[in-house]
Amino acid sequence: MLFRFDNVSKSYGAHEVLREVSFQINPGEHVGLVGRNGAGKTTSFKLLLGIEDPDDGRIEQMRGLRIGLLEQQVHAEGSGTVRESALEVFADLHAMEVEMRRLEHDMALTNGDELDVVLSTYSDLQHRFEDAGGFTMHARAESVLLGLGFTKDDLGLEASTLSGGQRARLALAKLLLEQPDILLLDEPTNHLDIQAVEWLEDFLAEYPSAYIIISHDRYLLDRTVDRILAVENGRISTYAGNYTAYLVEKEQRRLLAEKRFREQQELIDRTQDFIRRNLAGQKTKMAKSRRNMLERLERVDRPDSDGRAANFGLAAAARTGREVLNVDELVIGYPGVELARDVKFAVYRGDRVGIIGGNGTGKTTLFKTLLGTVDLLGGEMEWGHNVKPVYYDQHLADLDPKNDVIEEMRLSISGADDPTLRGYLARFLFTGEDVFKRVSALSGGERSRLSIAKLISGSGNVLLLDEPTNHLDIPSREALESALETFTGTILTISHDRYFLDRICDRLVNLEDGRAEVFEGRYSDWLDERLLRKSEERAKDSQAPSTKTTVTTAQGKSARPKGRPIAAIEADIAEAEAEIADIDATMAKPSIASDHIKLAPLTEARAHATERLERLLAEWEAASAD
Numbered sequence: 037m038l039f040r041f042d043n044v045s046k047s048y049g050a051h052e053v054l055r056e057v058s059f060q061i062n063p064g065e066h067v068g069l070v071g072r073n074g075a076g077k078t079t080s081f082k083l084l085l086g087i088e089d090p091d092d093g094r095i096e097q098m099r100g101l102r103i104g105l106l107e108q109q110v111h112a113e114g115s116g117t118v119r120e121s122a123l124e125v126f127a128d129l130h131a132m133e134v135e136m137r138r139l140e141h142d143m144a145l146t147n148g149d150e151l152d153v154v155l156s157t158y159s160d161l162q163h164r165f166e167d168a169g170g171f172t173m174h175a176r177a178e179s180v181l182l183g184l185g186f187t188k189d190d191l192g193l194e195a196s197t198l199s200g201g202q203r204a205r206l207a208l209a210k211l212l213l214e215q216p217d218i219l220l221l222d223e224p225t226n227h228l229d230i231q232a233v234e235w236l237e238d239f240l241a242e243y244p245s246a247y248i249i250i251s252h253d254r255y256l257l258d259r260t261v262d263r264i265l266a267v268e269n270g271r272i273s274t275y276a277g278n279y280t281a282y283l284v285e286k287e288q289r290r291l292l293a294e295k296r297f298r299e300q301q302e303l304i305d306r307t308q309d310f311i312r313r314n315l316a317g318q319k320t321k322m323a324k325s326r327r328n329m330l331e332r333l334e335r336v337d338r339p340d341s342d343g344r345a346a347n348f349g350l351a352a353a354a355r356t357g358r359e360v361l362n363v364d365e366l367v368i369g370y371p372g373v374e375l376a377r378d379v380k381f382a383v384y385r386g387d388r389v390g391i392i393g394g395n396g397t398g399k400t401t402l403f404k405t406l407l408g409t410v411d412l413l414g415g416e417m418e419w420g421h422n423v424k425p426v427y428y429d430q431h432l433a434d435l436d437p438k439n440d441v442i443e444e445m446r447l448s449i450s451g452a453d454d455p456t457l458r459g460y461l462a463r464f465l466f467t468g469e470d471v472f473k474r475v476s477a478l479s480g481g482e483r484s485r486l487s488i489a490k491l492i493s494g495s496g497n498v499l500l501l502d503e504p505t506n507h508l509d510i511p512s513r514e515a516l517e518s519a520l521e522t523f524t525g526t527i528l529t530i531s532h533d534r535y536f537l538d539r540i541c542d543r544l545v546n547l548e549d550g551r552a553e554v555f556e557g558r559y560s561d562w563l564d565e566r567l568l569r570k571s572e573e574r575a576k577d578s579q580a581p582s583t584k585t586t587v588t589t590a591q592g593k594s595a596r597p598k599g600r601p602i603a604a605i606e607a608d609i610a611e612a613e614a615e616i617a618d619i620d621a622t623m624a625k626p627s628i629a630s631d632h633i634k635l636a637p638l639t640e641a642r643a644h645a646t647e648r649l650e651r652l653l654a655e656w657e658a659a660s661a662d
Contacts, residue, residue, distance in 0.1 A: 068261035136162060178549070220248055221248070266282065457471075550554055
């Protein structure tokens, strides 16, 4: 056992967050913690860490338990460069390394029996250093940083100059490298693009220690956890399997609970009817007996619904022409900064198109170009007949922080009276005094729901949605998906939410390396095809005949034959660079990055390849000077 909650309760004033909660986490378990925003997920982490104290019950921990926490908001970034900051987690290894250098110095100054003692001490320390992964710590740190989206150039940046998203990724990298007994990850995919999220999923799937993930990313939960803890109405229920298995079992439990409740209510009704008819008659004794039975009966609670659900119902959209949008050879970006070119695709009435790609590839810029707020740099685009596009901005710039909720809504539904506005806002979970909250005081999820309410209130028949599920909890995401599935218009959406993409979109436009790839099908189909393509490319590369033309000296070093053509040297340089890139790609794989034993030979191979490249570059310079 790592830790156990035993009948733990926690309230804030009159609000009861957790009620008599009991569960246990064991070594190596991979757990997802799900529930609505404000249900008590983060509170559970705070209780475990001792930041908060339970009102009742107790929390037991394994002696010496090492807990690693990734918070949603990262406040510290470490010192030095990105690489140096990541290496801070290896403080014990650094101390051993310093001691080894000291012993090496002592060896040069001692002899005889004293030297034997120093050599023995050094040998023991070196073995411990190697077993702990000391010789691969630099490679491990680099592979994790690269996997989470940092580039080689980023590793030399000062950590203090990083953006908020970069600081969050650095904090996650350090936590993964530290490898505590249990990781507590609160929305770990915030600030990660799809490629980095996929890398993280592979890393966590093979992670040997325990972790608990709070996440709204259902795809992540499907791929990384084998148990779900669901916070519902102050209680925590446990479910075996991933998120999809949890949904199935939850529905089965709900149906069974409803059946038990219904059957007991029917029994109670029949028994009460019998008592009424026979209490004063010939069967008085039997009626009294049944009354006593009812008084002793343990009542089955009516199944709870897990809070309120938003209603993102979309009105019927005005019909457009068959061709909604045509984009031909489009070049997008800003003056002096080209993000993508030759972007070419067509959108037809009723299409659901997902725009995907890494951070900075131009997805939002594409939307702004289509809407005319950013000038196109080249190519052509044309909207079809009777098209009325409306835009959901992931940064929620359409909301005025000085307005209250009902005032903000009045801007979209002009002429509506307060009862009408309040009724409409109630569909989006703004009830009672909520409608008078200032926009600046709303949570991220509340602001998202308000922005969606404004979007839906309009008469647009083409929705351009930029990360519409950001800040929404899972029930709200599912409500939005249900509404979009019934929308009669056309949808273009940018999203990192792969579950959302799979459910909503039947076509994809992938922006990558300054180009646009159009894929007919769902995200999971695109992912399968991409993985197959990469596998085939690796197999092809491994079977390609070597074009190596270098000459080896007696010492095993490459040397330039006299008069060797520059073209041949350049071919060798390209080969050496490709070899280093291939080794880097292998080292960045999650299965390698977390295993210093597998990393050791790769680290050595990379060092040899780098030395060879340096010799070839020197040879090229000499040849160029001839």
